[in-house]
Each structure stands twice: as C-alpha cells, then as structure tokens.
Amino acid sequence: MDWDDRYSIDDYLFGQKPAQALLQNEKHLVPCGETLLIADGEGRNSVYLAKKGFKVTSSDSSIVAQEKAKALADSHCVKVHFKLENFFDIDWSRKQYDNIVGICFQFIPPELMGEVFKGLRLATKKGGTILIHGYTPKQIQYGTGGPKDVSLMYTKKTFTRSFNPSEIHLLEEYEATISEGPGHSGKSSMIDFVAKP
Numbered sequence: 161m162d163w164d165d166r167y168s169i170d171d172y173l174f175g176q177k178p179a180q181a182l183l184q185n186e187k188h189l190v191p192c193g194e195t196l197l198i199a200d201g202e203g204r205n206s207v208y209l210a211k212k213g214f215k216v217t218s219s220d221s222s223i224v225a226q227e228k229a230k231a232l233a234d235s236h237c238v239k240v241h242f243k244l245e246n247f248f249d250i251d252w253s254r255k256q257y258d259n260i261v262g263i264c265f266q267f268i269p270p271e272l273m274g275e276v277f278k279g280l281r282l283a284t285k286k287g288g289t290i291l292i293h294g295y296t297p298k299q300i301q302y303g304t305g306g307p308k309d310v311s312l313m314y315t316k317k318t319f320t321r322s323f324n325p326s327e328i329h330l331l332e333e334y335e336a337t338i339s340e341g342p343g344h345s346g347k348s349s350m351i352d353f354v355a356k357p
C-alpha cells in the first residue's frame with residue numbers, strides 16, 4: 161500500500177480527533193508518561209495525548225502523513241517529537257518508554273508478530289503499558305477500514321501467543337460503529353489489547 165498516496169488528500173484520512181479506542185483505553189496508560197505512538201499517521205492520537213500532558217514521540221514512515229501531523233500539532237500548540245522511520249528498522253533496545261501505543265497498527269505479517277512483540281516489550285519500562293488497537297478478521301466483510309488481507313488481522317490468539325496471562329490487562333473483541341475520517345467509517349469489528357509487561 162502506498163501510504164503517501166492515500167494521505168495525499170486535503171482532508172485528514174482518519175480525522176483529527178483521537179481514535180475511540182484510545183479514549184476508551186487511555187486510563188491504562190502511565191499518566192503523562194513518555195509515550196511512543198507507532199504508525200501514528202497524521203497525528204490525531206499523538207496530538208491528543210500531548211494535549212493531556214504526555215511526552216509524545218510519533219513514529220511513521222509516511223512523510224505526507226507526518227507533515228500533516230506536524231501541522232495538527234502546531235494548530236494545537238503542542239510539542240510532539242516526530243520520527244520518520246520504517247517500523248522494521250527501529251532498534252528496540254535503544255530507548256524505553258512508559259507507554260507504547262499502536263492504533264490501527266496493522267501491517268505486520270503473522271510470522272513476524274512474535275518478534276515485534278518482543279521488541280515492544282523491550283522498549284517498555286517496568287510498570288509501563290503497551291496498547292494496541294486493530295481489526296479482527298470479521299472486518300473483511302464490513303470493509304469499513306483496515307487492511308484487505310485477512311492474515312494481517314488480529315485475533316485474541318495474536319496476543320495470547322506472545323504475552324503471559326499475568327501481563328494482559330485487557331483483551332477484548334467488539335463491534336462498534338465508528339466515524340473516524342473517510343478512512344475509518346461504519347460498522348467495524350475491532351480488538352483492543354492492553355499489556356503491562
């Protein structure tokens with residue numbers, strides 16, 4: 161998928177307001193903590209957290225999205241540290257965060273998921289939080305957002321395979337109607353995952 165192309169519209173593809181899943185789950189985050197948002201796109205979620213006092217780093221590989229994210233941060237007068245990088249090039253041993261947040265973070269082939277979770281765990285401080293939100297395989301039939309490739313969808317097993325039960329604070333599949341820009345709109349089948357590794 162060419163994300164720069166997708167983001168090359170005047171509108172914000174996923175809106176300017178935070179994801180409903182972030183609003184539902186922000187209570188699990190370390191308050192005001194150092195927070196990395198992976199695949200943060202146009203910055204709707206990082207800007208929201210920055211406004212609430214989190215020290216935020218926004219990571220994404222799309223330069224078009226990141227320019228829009230910078231404009232959004234400026235318009236809200238908040239400071240966000242931006243990293244234009246390919247997710248697969250991140251050295252997870254370099255820095256630890258209080259929170260790692262991946263909203264609609266859904267481009268990892270299943271065979272790499274275990275390694276990715278190891279990386280996220282390594283980059284999370286003790287007592288910190290990993291929050292991931294994505295779509296389940298049922299989303300394919302709704303077609304209201306997310307990848308078209310069923311192998312990229314998340315099930316509960318995606319997470320229970322790699323995290324111990326004691327680390328998992330929330331693992332919930334649900335359906336809801338969302339309205340998050342032209343990119344995410346309509347009845348959707350989603351999953352939220354929160355771990356404290």
Ligand SMILES: C[S@@+](CC[C@H](N)C(=O)[O-])C[C@H]1O[C@@H](n2cnc3c(N)ncnc32)[C@H](O)[C@@H]1O
Pocket residue numbers: 163174179198199200201202203204205219220221222225245246247248262263264265266267
């Ligand atoms: C569905 S969008 C979600 C954007 C944002 N989290 C949100 O909720 O508005 C997925 C994001 O993943 C990013 N992405 C895809 N592959 C990536 C990669 N290999 N490295 C970094 N970012 C990537 C895309 O640029 C896109 O911004």
